[in-house]
Amino acid sequence: MDSITFAPPYELPQWPFVPPPELSAGEAGRHPVVIVGGGLSGLTLACDLASRGIRSVLLDEDDTVGVRGASSRGICYAQKSLEIFARLGIYERIAAKGATWSFGRTFSGDTEVYSFNLRTDSVSVQPPFINLQQFYVEWFLVDRILELGLTDLRWKNRVLEVETQDDGVRLHVETPAGRYALDADHLIDATGANSPIRTQLALPAHASRSTDRWCISDVRFKKPLPVERWTWVDAPFNEGRGVWQHLMADGVWRMDYQMPEDADPAEVSLPEVAAARLREQLGPDVDFEFVWIGPYGYRDHLLERFRHGRIFFIGDAAHVVSPFGARGGNTGIQDAANLAWKLALVLRDEAPATLLDSYDAERRPAAVQNLEVTSRSARFLAPRSPAEHVLRRAVVALAERHPFARGLVNTGRMSVANDYPPSPWQPAGSRTVQNVPLTDAQGRSTSLAALLRPGTHWLGLWHAPDPAQVDAALGAVAGRPIRLVAVGPRADAACGLPGHAAGAAELAHLGLQQPGSLLLVRPDAYRAALLPAATADGLRQALDTALTPAVPSTPAP
Structure with missing residues (x-):
């Protein structure tokens, strides 16, 4: 038998257990946000909150990242996730370590039947995909969280039980030094597919397991x-x-x-x-x-609601899809980015608590869409009936000769940023805004992510604004969490706003071909509103709709 060799196993970082203050105090401490689970979605949320100046506590029952003994779990990070990581300050490490790609080939037997290049219509600074072992991304997130210094990372802290209360949630936690309790205004469950919190609350997840x-x-x-x-x-x-x-x-x-x-x-x-x-x-x-x-x-599941009173479910705790197309980990990362800015605004009293309901209104439909897409891929790859086998053979045979059939060869529709359906907060729905490259008035390269990075704010990108409108607009948004900047073919700051130059393709993606138009971008780089002819009243109304719709808050269960 030919010899078989194994590379040395990866040495994962370990962080020390530090006895929490509640142990010595003998009473439960209270925190605005407690996150349970130090995987991709939990760490992304903690990092995003810290980047916005919001403190949180993160509890994880281990003292490292990844899964001990396993090399790769999630490996493909999509453009939207990479743009989030650019805003959080870890993209450069990911790009330097990972493998960047945009081209794919699909074969049947020895024949190539389909190929694609995901880069063709992108204007983002980030590539369509970077492949990197999941534990590296989690490692980089922990390093960044420690650098920001606002997150209480508690390793070797295992949650035993949660108690829902009118004004929050009480957690009972086990550590190597004993047990303690702590209270959270908001609890985020990021514990993964086998969530003990979801199980304790007896929330149906409608799970189904594949035989593949x-x-x-x-x-x-x-x-x-x-x-x-x-x-x-x-x-x-x-x-x-x-x-x-x-x-x-x-x-x-x-x-x-x-x-x-x-x-x-x-x-x-x-x-x-x-x-x-x-x-x-x-x-x-x-x-x-x-x-x-x-x-x-693999299996899939989907919670009926992603918010239950003061408890929010993100990542695999809320939804699991089959692995085809990298729509698992990327979806959890984007859950975290959606929830972080909303929590930050509510905790800063810059938005009402009703804004938190928009998390479920947006992210659950995204999970439903991903479940539908991945289920179709799974059925193509593992047909469940003679008819499905016949259909797949026909599609593959046609794809070898006819371009129209190549798009039907389904080995996984790659992860994309989901569009959001209409809601009280976004009457026309919403779609992602790519991290377009920009140039500032000093000739330095920057990007949309860099403009969104300083803190919790919305961004108003105004194409060649009329100086007469600028003063009125600034007065209309005074005290609101928004920054206005001018964009156009040149970095022109003559209107009194910071100026940034953008190319024709970038302006077209933003929808800002016409002078005077304004794009309102949410803190998670989603479109909030596009005003063809911006006015102070139009800007004020768009902000009011997005932050304070006339809807009741979700009651505690």
């Missing part, structure tokens, strides 16, 4: 492969089943192999079995070392 089975091999090759996303619908080297290959950081490739439904997880994960799959795909002489091998199945 896969095995991951994280591998380092001596001879590099193309830095592209390659997928096979029916790989001849995997008994006619699906295969994925992605490059991650450290020269490690993630190879996903679809297994028979009745596969034994222990058997398919044996090093000699995994090695045989690699040699079948890449030839008997391929030179490689394993980093990690592991089987996985």
